Amino acid sequence: MSRQIPYGRQYIDEDDINAVIKVLRGNFLTTGPYVKEFEDRFAAYVGASYAVAVSSGTAALHLACLAGDIRRGAEVITSTMSFAASANCALYVGAKPVLADIDKKTGNISLDEIERRISKKTRAIIPVHYSGLPCFMDEIQEIARKYNYLIIEDACHALGARYKDSQIGDCKYSDMAVFSFHPVKHITTGEGGMITTNSKPIYDRLVMLRSHGITRDQKFFMEEIHDGWYYEMQMLGYNYRLTDIQAALGTSQLKKVDQFVNKRREIAQMYTEAFLDLPLDLPIEPAGCTNSYHLYLVKTNKDTRINRAGLYDRLKNKGIYCQVHYMPIHTLPFYRNELGYNWGDCPVAEDHYNRVLSIPVYPAMDYRDVEMVISALGEAVI
Numbered sequence: 001m002s003r004q005i006p007y008g009r010q011y012i013d014e015d016d017i018n019a020v021i022k023v024l025r026g027n028f029l030t031t032g033p034y035v036k037e038f039e040d041r042f043a044a045y046v047g048a049s050y051a052v053a054v055s056s057g058t059a060a061l062h063l064a065c066l067a068g069d070i071r072r073g074a075e076v077i078t079s080t081m082s083f084a085a086s087a088n089c090a091l092y093v094g095a096k097p098v099l100a101d102i103d104k105k106t107g108n109i110s111l112d113e114i115e116r117r118i119s120k121k122t123r124a125i126i127p128v129h130y131s132g133l134p135c136f137m138d139e140i141q142e143i144a145r146k147y148n149y150l151i152i153e154d155a156c157h158a159l160g161a162r163y164k165d166s167q168i169g170d171c172k173y174s175d176m177a178v179f180s181f182h183p184v185k186h187i188t189t190g191e192g193g194m195i196t197t198n199s200k201p202i203y204d205r206l207v208m209l210r211s212h213g214i215t216r217d218q219k220f221f222m223e224e225i226h227d228g229w230y231y232e233m234q235m236l237g238y239n240y241r242l243t244d245i246q247a248a249l250g251t252s253q254l255k256k257v258d259q260f261v262n263k264r265r266e267i268a269q270m271y272t273e274a275f276l277d278l279p280l281d282l283p284i285e286p287a288g289c290t291n292s293y294h295l296y297l298v299k300t301n302k303d304t305r306i307n308r309a310g311l312y313d314r315l316k317n318k319g320i321y322c323q324v325h326y327m328p329i330h331t332l333p334f335y336r337n338e339l340g341y342n343w344g345d346c347p348v349a350e351d352h353y354n355r356v357l358s359i360p361v362y363p364a365m366d367y368r369d370v371e372m373v374i375s376a377l378g379e380a381v382i
């Protein structure tokens with residue numbers, strides 16, 4: 001069979017496999033010691049005080065909204081150029097997702113749009129570091145302080161990215177940051193997610209919410225009586241736990257995260273140098289931002305003789321399986337039919353969507369794959 005290159009995939013080595021086998025031979029498959037170890041190492045890596053491991057990035061967003069006390073009637077502003085989960089989490093807690101247009105240059109949420117969409121009901125903003133490029137967090141924080149709302153970073157694309165003097169996830173500019181460990185992300189646990197925060201009260205709520213709203217910790221008990229088996233359910237939580245099997249894989253993957261990010265950045269640099277003279281718009285890295293390149297986005301422009309769909313097909317015929325990130329959330333049938341959004345609501349994001357293509361970038365790519373993508377794209381656009 002001829003060579004096939006996806007837009008993203010995991011990198012698993014023998015250390016990862018052995019880490020999982022070790023858990024399988026041990027006493028705890030879930031709720032054992034590996035979750036805490038993964039959380040501690042993750043918090044140390046990003047520079048946050050606390051980290052809470054959960055079963056997916058989507059679960060992480062849901063719990064972040066609950067822990068942030070976002071309720072029915074509230075509004076949550078997020079970027080329409082994201083995965084549906086960035087907005088769905090508001091609906092899970094009965095709030096309304098308010099979808100904002102993007103900045104043409106960065107693809108991230110537009111700061112003017114945030115200000116334009118703020119209302120008396122706004123309770124939070126979820127900036128998405130789209131593709132791995134950090135949002136301008138100091139400006140978002142300034143707006144948040146002015147209007148007194150929470151910031152939950154959707155950092156699912158941005159493990160290893162940096163904004164000014166801050167590692168994404170250290171919550172220097174936010175209340176919480178949320179990560180995903182889906183196989184195409186920087187590190188994987190199969191499915192999995194993490195929430196980081198510097199707030200002890202938020203951390204305590206997250207821990208309880210991830211496991212049915214139950215606590216076995218005496219210092220939180222509301223009642224006096226407690227026998228050995230005693231526990232209290234104090235709020236409505238979920239089973240969003242990560243297993244020890246997954247956590248062991250996560251810890252093993254985390255040891256390689258810098259290597260992974262460096263390889264993504266190296267591939268991105270090779271692409272940018274090779275594509276400089278092609279009729280395509282390429283990713284930018286504004287001063288102060290270090291992109292961790294979850295995605296490498298190319299966009300057709302007025303000089304490109306082929307449209308995005310044609311480009312997708314030509315590359316697919318050569319065994320290169322690109323993707324489109326994303327159909328803007330406000331254009332998805334559910335958001336149009338149930339929430340009243342429509343095509344035309346966010347014109348910059350719609351134009352971006354019509355032109356954008358995610359080409360392969362992942363640490364398991366070898367240089368032959370990279371050269372293959374470079375020559376295939378060069379041939380496809382001319």
Ligand SMILES: Cc1ncc(COP(=O)(O)O)c(C=O)c1O
Pocket residue numbers: 056057058059082083085086128154156157179180181182191192193
């Ligand atoms: C920006 C963004 N937010 C949230 C998620 C949800 O993460 P998960 O797939 O781990 O639930 C994703 C996953 O693709 C994502 O890309």
